[in-house]
């Protein structure tokens with residue numbers, strides 16, 4: 001299953017599973033990144049910096065290593 | 078007395094609402110996690126005097142960093158007559174859960190859907206009656222920024238408080254936030270209507286430039302450059318007026334008045350207190366403008382972008398993007414920046430960030446550098462000297478993190494919201510500028526006056542030729558001469574440990590001149606290399622006692638505090654030494 005880190009920019013996907021550690025999961029969930037929500041990656045930071053992610057009306061940044069632990073299912077647009 | 082608390086997720090506008098309700102001046106910024114302490118105020122509401130508390134933002138009711146835990150502890154320990162829950166109306170898809178979670182604890186809840194101006198613009202429609210019925214509490218739409226709905230909210234609060242029974246949230250009954258997701262989604266689906274697709278907003282357009290891989294950094298440097306250039310250009314004429322004014326007071330009024338006094342007293346008052354304090358006071362316009370402009374940047378939402386841009390670099394130093402934002406906050410004052418690290422959960426990550434912050438070139442140090450750069454370098458060169466000091470400041474902060482990152486290995490996973498850009502509120506910008514100016518004047522009238530008075534006494538007692546300052550100077554001579562600093566400036570540096578604002582005043586007293594004459598005198602005694610060395614040392618060594626106190630309080634470790642102080646002293650000397658000797662060796 002592809003992860004958030006591999007998702008092409010601006011490709012909508014459905015969140016399936018968060019394999020990150022509990023504390024980060026709690027924060028991501030509070031920001032809206034939960035199973036069954038739709039997510040997209042808006043931009044990637046330079047120097048292998050963070051990802052800018054959008055869920056609903058919330059945009060937030062997260063590190064790429066964490067994004068590798070989030071399984072998503074790309075949605076056909 | 079009745080008590081209410083403002084609760085909600087970070088950046089939902091709690092502090093803005095707090096200021097609206099109480100007429101207070103709590104700090105506001107478009108940066109999640111600005112408030113890290115509990116601010117309180119009192120207002121009359123209906124028949125009662127009400128105690129209002131503004132809490133740090135919380136994402137839910139468990140865990141989190143120190144700022145969140147502070148809010149949890151407050152809620153768990155305080156008996157409240159009403160909990161005013163502030164939600165961002167444009168983000169109800171993830172914020173309604175907090176209302177459900179709190180309602181389940183039986184706290185007396187009132188829900189304010191804030192930012193309804195933004196929700197309206199986005200075409201979001203909310204059925205408030207429906208929500209209120211399901212949540213079992215009043216739900217109001219407000220815009221704290223514009224004041225819309227705030228009178229109604231006050232009215233409702235006053236009514237509610239008449240019958241309210243104080244209640245303490247029972248945190249032992251807290252259930253996981255995930256338990257509420259299904260209901261949250263259901264409420265959202267039933268009561269919130271949102272257009273299916275939104276056109277690309279202004280935020281996305283700006284971000285394309287600000288977050289651009291190659292343009293982002295130039296945009297950052299340009300922003301900072303504009304901040305300083307604007308401060309400088311706008312305040313220069315005001316500064317001239319201040320200088321003229323103090324000069325006039327001295328020549329027209331003070332000097333004639335002191336003529337009949339014994340020489341020691343006249344010297345103490347005129348060349349000690351007056352010259353010292355007035356040199357510092359001429360920087361009042363700079364303080365005002367600098368902090369006003371800083372407030373504009375803080376309130377725009379740029380901080381979160383800076384965190385995004387710099388995270389890749391900061392990660393390699395063992396820090397994260399938020400650390401860079403703290404360094405930027407430190408450009409104003411290091412103390413709030415140190416407090417701001419409370420949003421970092423991992424203790425080691427926090428310590429490493431706190432180790433870097435004191436090197437951030439704060440506004441007090443800026444005064445010294447502005448003065449010296451203006452006095453000792455040509456107008457064409459002075460801005461570059463200043464700019465270089467900012468680069469040194471950031472480089473030293475980052476270098477320190479790089480050196481010690483192995484000892485503060487952390488695993489701080491983080492996610493940070495990038496809120497939409499927002500227009501700053503003029504009232505708040507004014508409050509910030511004026512608030513900091515008032516603090517500066519307060520400091521000037523106490524600490525700085527005391528400082529310069531002491532410096533004068535030390536340099537003139539028992540006599541000018543054999544003063545205590547001379548003894549101190551001789552003592553420090555072996556340390557200071559290798560870095561090109563005249564040892565008679567050592568007193569100024571010692572007082573600089575207390576507060577950097579005193580340094581200029583102390584210089585004026587030591588040299589025996591103020592304003593323009595001080596500048597001329599320094600230009601004759603210091604050359605460019607030793608002046609820059611002095612500035613490097615001043616930039617890097619211990620910022621001030623308030624910073625040390627904040628370090629101690631936030632780290633809760635005396636050892637760490639001592640380490641930070643010793644490191645900065647050592648580093649300051651080594652950097653100044655290498656620069657000074659290197660420049661001399663190269664023939665400058």
Ligand SMILES: Nc1nc2c(ncn2[C@@H]2O[C@H](COP(=O)(O)OP(=O)(O)OP(=O)(O)O)[C@@H](O)[C@H]2O)c(=O)[nH]1
Pocket residue numbers: 085086087088089090091092093094104105106107108109110111112113132133134135191192193194195219220221222223376377499502
């Ligand atoms: N458009 C709009 N912006 C608002 C409104 N209320 C607050 N803001 C802005 O939202 C941002 C955050 O406001 P704060 O009052 O600092 O938020 P807070 O909830 O105290 O944030 P933390 O202290 O970080 O938890 C600021 O830029 C405010 O100007 C509103 O009603 N409408």
Ligand SMILES: [Mg+2]
Pocket residue numbers: 091092093104105111112132133134
């Ligand atoms: Mg706040």
